Amino acid sequence: MFQSIRDTLPQSRILRGLLAVIVVSLLLAPFIFDGSRALDTAARLCIFIVLVASYDLLLGYTGVVSFAHTLFFGIGAYSVAIAFDHVAPGFGVLLVAVVVALGVSTVVAVTIGLVSLRVKAIFYAMITLAVASVATVLVSQLYLYTGGEDGMTYRIPRVLTPAFKLLDDKVLGVRINGKLLNYYLIFTVSTVLFLLMVRIVASPFGKVLKALRENDFRAEAIGYTTVYYRTAATVISACMATLAGVLMAIWLRYTGPDSVLSLNIMIDILLMVVIGGMGSLYGAIIGATLLVLARNYLNEAMGVAHNAFIDVPILAELFNPERWLLWLGVLFVVMVYFFPLGIVGRLVRGRADHG
């Protein structure tokens, strides 16, 4: 298994270096970055890497454009939230919630897949957008169970909260408490899920998906049924997004429409896939890192630039931290212009051109 995963690693040294820096930074995040905000960013990044990779499994490997990915993310998060809020915050309850969430996601994904994958791409995208909108309305209407627009705040197992102390003394200046355990739970599960997706892509099933993406006529002519494989990919992708939702619910201790179901998250996922590079799961790591960091720290970076250019009238205004969304937009335009295949796609293509 590990050999086949190793074979999928990108050949580009720059890319390998970048990935190594990101993974090591996430692994040691509690010890090398100060403050709870950095830890929160690292945990969200781990979750988004799984979420974006699972979307790439659908978009990049099968060419299917879906807007219902946040629906599966939401199913995972709301299952845990409802279970912890209405039953009890325990690991047994969590396990049941995960199983139920995966079951619901599978049924929804199979239904969407079988009904919609026979239609043309644009209609499939429209159907998934409609289903996602229905889910948002349902969450709002079923407020007795979901908390409606306000969402739900709930307790999680005590061992995952800051109140739980594993050691009395600090290690490398860091308190070893439930929050740290929670982070490493998120990191470990995310790593396992990501490697599982890499393994799936490297498997014969993954090769068929790639073949279908390139030319479904040809793939059918050698004996593969498009609908069967694309539905299977939709289910796997949905289940991975569901598990990412579970992790998000555990980390945030809050689940609401804005945190897991909103169209903004769907657009973020799309941008992360496009920036990282479609059709490469490792692109998900790069894309998610860039966008999560930009969303969290571009504002501050611009504040530093604003202070540096405070005496230069136009530049000071241009770098006003309130204009951070404008610069995020500029960043996207630049990325799409210089990296039309995404960062990973560009680095891989660049190597192939020179090789």
Place this chain on the structure above:
Amino acid sequence: MTANLQRNVSETDDLLRLTDVHTHIGQYHILHGVSFRVPRNQVTMLLGRNGAGKTTTMRTIMGLWPAHSGQVHLKDRAIETLDTMTIARSGVHYVPENMGIFAGLTVEENVRLATRQNRFNQDRLTWVFGLFPALEKFWHWPAGQLSGGQKQMLAIARAIIEPCEILLVDEPSKGLAPSIIESLIRAFRELKDADTTILMVEQNFRMASTLGDHVAIMDDGCIVHESDMASFVADKDKQASLLGLSMEAHQ
């Protein structure tokens, strides 16, 4: 039209038989009652000018553009209502035109896709490498980086890596250099010697006449002539009237 067909060869032991097949693509009626036979263990050439309906016939046999009416029999089994996957698994292997490979996969992955249980039969693989040595050399290369001839070899290798009932090949020499065409002719001759039943669409008449045992000529979505290749090659007037060529002009 069918009644006017020349049937100079025995009709026994046909592996594939099309009877009065009509195919529509959208609002267009492309095949107008196509009927011909593909004898077992022989190479049948489907010839005709551009737009005659040859590729549509191949795709109809594969179920990619299903027949609107008529019958397609593989041995004694009617396959015109089956889906493409079932037809492919029934032993009808297809090499589409324009070097139909998966460019994003490696040569090995392309060939492996067509194997049963995702495993190679080593003897068969060695035989394929013997036919197309270039594939062994570039086994781990992305297929998109191969030359045109190598891509065509790969498409054929993918179709023959498992034993098949019949091989459908659509214009294998299209866009290839003469030296590559020669190596393809050698490979097809070896396949023919191994008693492979082949139905081939081909524009290169020299290749068609060299390899073919049996020939069917199409025009305007119909079969206008069917005979053994030797008698068709001998009849220069018929070649000129049906294909607008003579052997000398294409040698």
